Amino acid sequence: MYPTYVRGLPDGSERGHFLALDLGGTNFRVLLITLKGIDVEMKNKIFPISQELMHGEGTLLFDYIAECLEMFQREYNLMQDTLSLGFTFSFPCKQEGLTKARLVKWTKGFTCPGVENEDVVRLLNEAIARRGSSINIQCTALLNDTVGCLMSCAFLDHNSMVGVILGTGTNACYMEHLDKVLTWDGDFDEPKRVEQSENVQHSDAISRKVIINTEWGAFGDNGELDFIRTDLDHVVDKASLNPGKQIFEKMISGMYMGELVRLVLVKCARDELLFSGETSQDLETQGRFYTKYVSKLKRDEESEGYTNTKQVLDELGVEKYTMDDCRHVQYICSTISSRAAYLASAGIATLLNRVNLPNVTVAVDGSLYRFHPHFHRRMMEKTKELLDNGIQVSDLLLTCPSCDLSPVVGCNEVHLLRYI
Template sequence: MKTKNRSLFSKLCKCYSKKDIPRRCENEDLHPDPTIEIRDACKDLVLSDDQLRLVMQKLTDEINRGLSRATHDDAIVKCFTTYVQDLPNGTEKGNFLALDLGGTNFRVLLITLDRQNFDMKSKIYAIPQSLMLGTGTQLFDHIAQCLALFVKDLNMQNEVLPLGFTFSFPLTQYGLTEGHLVRWTKGFNCSGVIGEDVVALLEEAISRRNDVKIDVCAILNDTTGTLMSCAWKNRNCRIGLIVGTGSNACYVEKTKNAQCAIPGNYSENKSHMLINTEWGAFGESGVLDFVITEFDRAIDENSINPTKQLFEKMISGMYMGELARLVLEKLVNAGLLFGGKCPSDLRNRGKFFTKYVSEIENDPKGRYTNCRDILAELGLRNVSDQDCENVRYVCSVVSRRAAHLVSAGIAALLNKMGEDNVTVGIDGSVYRFHPYFHDLMTAKISELQTYKFDLMLSEDGSGRGAALVAAVASQRR
């Protein structure tokens, strides 16, 4: 994939040393740099390569525990088998539905495949917070209603439509069409779903309506969908990565190493199988305490799932803005920012959005248009250039740490696979919209391991991948 935002990245690189700490730029008399006090307050958020290599080692150990039948039940990084063993080969044809559920919105897609050509129609539906925290029956009835409306709008209610269900929460799978929810993440806490087969819950909700003909052919994680979507275009795609509201990765593993797979529910004659790592949980056993900061602990303590998903909380878009806010609040309280005056919005959890991080870092060096606009929204006007530069530094430290932790995870997977020319298919709002995330990952993965790789943006998200899984599964049937 061609490197994006190269000009922006080259400007950023001029301001960063090899140790990832900004130093003075050319024209230093025109543009302020972060003060020594600001850098010192943020030093725990700047990770060395030695720390990142230790993260890689510990993640590899956890993955091996998840794959082993003997340790899987107690493993933190579960490495769930997906039972997806066939990648698309370009011969898939027909109409296929995809349902992509993984955040505060979900998407329904109709994909028409004709060998290497495809046509896609889609619609996004909101999930009110009342449903995110209500009952499972209410949630799946809402999803079934939106599915039916979508199919009827296309006048396809009398056609049997195979469906691939992307369900972006930790699942224990017992086959391609049976997946039991392990835990809710990303702000969901619907009752009556944990431990249940979510395919059955969806099918029951569709049956209660009895007005559309939908055949659920597969359930998969968004990482698997991303990998499948990219593999349709690029046969070298062997890793799927999400860096958005949450973070997770899947990869192609040798079937013989997937000891935790249930015999009889897959073909042991196939050489490989996709593994859903669920690496967001990495760190729950304390193995990441050496890089956990006071800000991470505050994020965790105030989350709806304390002590859970610690790796994800250091990386993903659901938490990145809040991490930056906590750092900024500490700096104000210490009198290092805004003259020690903190507007009420900056003291309120969730008021510094993750999109602010990307927008502030997108300002050209020495110009602070986005930064000033955002600070004005928070009630801060007439701020100095030095304050703006300090705010930008805080945002860059938080986002760079996220990019480097993700890079350590991908480097660990590349080492484990031991193959050259692996393409990593990536989706998610953080990777897609942050101006430097791609380039930061490319540079750091190269530093942490020696295999050749490529990063590929999943242009159509995990939805097309879900339809492709359904297409491959329905053909196998």
Template structure:
């Protein structure tokens, strides 16, 4: 597949020799990426296996979503989307190739995020009631899809046991419990609305379903944003933990939870001192190591750590940094995207950002070097994602696959799409045709579509 306008690194002849030498560890060649892919696929196999799942790092949770949208789904559906400090309620109307959505965002105050599980689900039920009343659907019993973007062990399409909280949540009496039942209990306590929960899912599943409704070749759903994860279509016979009735497709969506790749040391051979520093200062040391090398939560800080180290070694800014540059978290991931958005040979965004960081004394050589460092960090992220995606494509063995993607890094970085398109081509078997598709509102539309498909295939 020919990809045009692949961005190259800053002209290497302009980057100082010392900077190029010090950034070598951030540049992964294709042989290294193939070894990463091999280790990733070995982890996927272990996650799918009944005898190896318990010890597997990449858990490959069965979602029990067996069928993709046909494009003929119709009706009214509710969706709930909980994945962070904001919570959305959505009303979605589907007809053939038509989609209409109304939604409302509700805040989740910190005292609820850190309070009891009962209080959290009472708050969710209260938001649901307010929305249904505004839309005059209180008296209707509508199918509902629930996007719950935290690690879940699914026992069925409508049973999801919370494995652990992330993203600042720590509600009591939820871990180890079925979140669908907790939602239904909260609705029962109210007694003024009725719903029919058809499915629980995470955001990568929602992304796949949302894109598959528009593009029937979609077989992978990918998140590259604050965090990173992927789901894909697997044959039921390979998913040894699948324990349900085959609804006819012979397939089931697998939620890989690939952010944990490397937690067993599999990525140690490519991790740098910067990665170790990121991990050491995180809220979950030793966990989610793959995610920490690629996602938006960490990319800016990775770049800052490189800049700090090379400044203290006298290779940037004349050896004179700033208090802001040396402050953890001060170099945002959006800075990486903005610096790389400057046209070749121009540095207006870079100059503005460095001035914000108290580095007005930076020279043009510093601008060149800073952009190269950002490029090394973001390209490594794109190439690590590409190695894993190519691994899934090779494993699936289908000749034509669309990958649905959502997330701020993919959406806003100026070159991430093209970098992935190019690198996936280097790492897939000959004859596989692929494309990347930006998801529009995967977590909302996807939840409704899972509910719609479940209505099409009632159990």
């Protein structure tokens, strides 16, 4: 767990133009954000990250980021202003301040040499400087996506205290009392605010606190999860770019879920329990069963005839399958995705029990959570079950996927906030 040096949450009174960089998974995004009270205007551009950049020298990656920033500034005619930049860098970092963070270890498929143990803000600033005076940007904060998710939700929902990501990887952050953070080396003063908004219900809670980046994806790296890991979890881990690392993440996140399903399907076929004992070249190929297929198959449940399941099996070149096979494939997807949702819930309930406040909103983002049709529901059920007695389910404050960002105060259902 790492203190983030973020000591307060936004209260909706923030104003101005800001740049944001988002690097940490499939895409790299540059955003121009204009805050004007409750209104937020966002312009964003997505830039692809090639395999060459994911594995090439770190300087090449940072030069590419600086080049994209310059293109963005030109496109939106921002060259004359010096804009503050927030850099969302979603890899485990040991922060030494708001603008100093050393990468501990690459995850999620990145392996660029020359970045681990280095200050990534310095690498970004040096890449910006290499472009000369054509670019006018000052990085004022580095954070990871969980903190970004929590901050964005807190801007509108002042009870947000926990941020969770369920995408390519998984991670969470939460607000902790400074006196419980034994590694805290910053000051213990109150965070300074221009003005304190009256609608911050946890104003006491944001003082003398800091957001902790739990890096929960690495839970299990010391064997804590060995009692529930299956043989196939070990296969996924061994074949990954970081064996022995990110064990919790490998049981939950989008980068690994499809592969787990594929391995179960292959095992069942070889044991003659599926597809008349036959597999296909695609089904035998690592990474070929995409996590988005799990969502697609799960949508079949309501409809008749397993149309989506058949389509995916056809795409994978599986020739001999029956309706029973389709049902079993569905069941395998359900089991693996429910396990993922339940494990994430165990983490969320632990953080909620620790925060121990009524009316806490959990901010959740990531494509796995957004697009899997049952992930939200499974998480609701399990989180409720795992909360300490003192914390009433109805005490959690709420917005749900269908409510988008509007908080539903007083709703008796528990929903997790989905940030769009």
